Amino acid sequence: MDNSLAYAQQLDRDDQLREFRQQFIIPEENGVEQIYFLGNSLGLQPRRTAGYIDQVLKQWARYGVESFFLGDDPWMHYHDHLVAPLANIVGAKPAEIVVMNQLTVNLHLMMVSFYHPAGKRRKIICEAKAFPSDQYMFETHLKHLGLDPAVVLIEIAPREGEHTIRLDDILHTIAATGEELALVLWGGLNYYTGQVFDMAAITHAAHKAGAKCGFDLAHAAGNVALHLHNWNVDFACWCSYKYLNAGPGAIGAAYIHERYHTDPGIQRLAGWWGYEKETRFAMQKGFRPIASAEGWQLSTPSPILYAAHRASLEIFAAAGFDRLREKGRLLSAYMLYLLDEINARASSPILEIITPRIDHERGCQVSMLMHQKGREVFDALGKAGIFADWREPNVIRVAAVPLYNRFEEVWRFADSVRRIIFAV
Ligand SMILES: Cc1ncc(COP(=O)(O)O)c(C=O)c1O
Known part of the structure; x- marks a missing residue:
């Protein structure tokens, strides 16, 4: 150089x-x-985004609610355009991807499924000074469960005089917490320092301790190589407005390992959009989830947000x-x-x-x-x-x-x- x-x-x-x-x-x-170096905050707008959104608007104008089933791109199937390119970016199987809600909401939903304090297994290991939304998520979620965040959370910080967190310190804390550990929920890439963590090693250590392991990938998705399925990660969530360029307030996404998709013991908060597709419109009592990560959806998604996300994912796939x-x-x-x-x-x-x-x-x-x-x-x-x-x-x-x-x-x-x- x-x-x-x-x-x-x-x-x-x-x-x-x-x-x-x-x-x-x-x-x-x-x-x-201008020189735009803030793709880690809000990615730039793809030229094709407006056209993709416009197509949804035109379909809405032409067919109204029938657009879910009619038109060039029926909205009922729009989600299918997103899963394969996203699965490729995060290293998952397409069935393990669901595009829904936004990041903090999805973190709360994943806590419902993957944090089950029982007996002395109650602790959560996370980064000290995690992004504030994650901190507030932990604080309020734990209080909602009647738990004291100060007792449950174990935060790992850089050592005195250092800026990044040592992997050894994370692994050692996981092992030392042992059978008190319920969950490791960590940021894949720290928003402040830019440090990428060894997610495979952290997941392995968490599982060895008998705990679940998930990641907040806000700064990692679309930025660094991820192999969530092969790393055996239990779940992950991310936003799509940073490196994924899906626009301000873009729809978020989550990965849920396939072993949970049909697990009858898994807890979740449900809504009708997660109901098995073939019989959703029979409007029956009793929740029957889609047998994939899509079974975690709650509400009718916005095809406008899907369209913005699709525009960017196609560029990723081409590059x-x-x-x-x-x-x-x-x-x-x-x-x-x-x-x-x-x-x-x-x-x-x-x-x-x-x-x-x-x-x-x-x-x-x-x-x-x-x-x-x-x-x-x-x-x-x-x-x-x-x-x-x-x-x-x-x-x-x-x-x-x-x-x-x-x-x-x-x-x-x-x-x-x-x-x-x-x-x-
Ligand atoms: C690491 C991390 N977690 C959570 C959030 C909050 O995301 P949202 O506002 O989409 O819920 C952000 C936003 O930048 C973030 O960087």
Whole structure:
């Protein structure tokens, strides 16, 4: 690698995925394309999304409620378009995928199915400082069960002076909790540091202790390689508005291992959309779930949200997830290289990368802990048309995503940081 603009431009010319950028609407200011590094927050809009939504609207206009069964794409079967590409992205069988609700709602629903405190097996292991919605989910769900979150939750934090959580600490805590452990519910990729966890090892350890294991994949789905079925994960949930580009407030999704689909002992909160399809409209008393992850659905889904999700999933399928992952890895490695160069030139520590450097321990996101000029750098990036985000007390997070970001943008970002820090 070298730090010249020419090198970045060469990487873009060599990039087999470069044409995919054309399929997205890049934000502009006065006709100039901005550098959007916030695909970890809200992915950009695919150009085809409006057309897919419009098709649903037209069908609604033409057939009204009959659109569930009539038209080019009857809504009753729209879900089928989504499961195969999503199964490919998260490493599941299509029957293990359900597209429904939103992330926090789905976490609560999965708690109903997979957290059964009994006897002394009551503890839940989770990350310290998990994303706030997960914390509030735990707090309120446990209170609803009449339990004290402070007693039930075991939070694992980075060691003193470290930023990321050691796998050994997680595995050791799981083993030490042993027969008191009911559930491990962990974030697959930490939203603050960008650390990817060894989900296979965590699942294995949880099962060995006799507990269930699930993951919040908000920052992992569409970003890093996942093999949920082969890892034997019990359940996982994610949102679709980040790397999956399904739009603001997009419909979320969940994975539920097939061994639970027809388990008569599994608890769930049900609604009519999870009822066996062949006889749903017989409107009978007594809940009979669909024998797949779809059996966890409650309410009539929105085909408009499905359509937005489908638009993006088709782009993923065309690009190929392995190629996307490889480009994502190269983008973040290149960003680390350029930021390291800045640090090497400074006489005192300026920025500290808190994202792991080992390839499989990070996705697209790079988090920089600013030791100097943090706010100044962040504000200047905004003025330079670079979308990044700020997390208190002094972390700047950026994500260069493989579907629409370019190596030249990474170079321009690092160049802006360098200019602000060295005032050149
Ligand atoms: C790790 C994580 N969990 C949960 C959420 C909340 O998701 P939602 O608002 O879609 O329920 C987010 C949102 O960014 C998140 O990053």
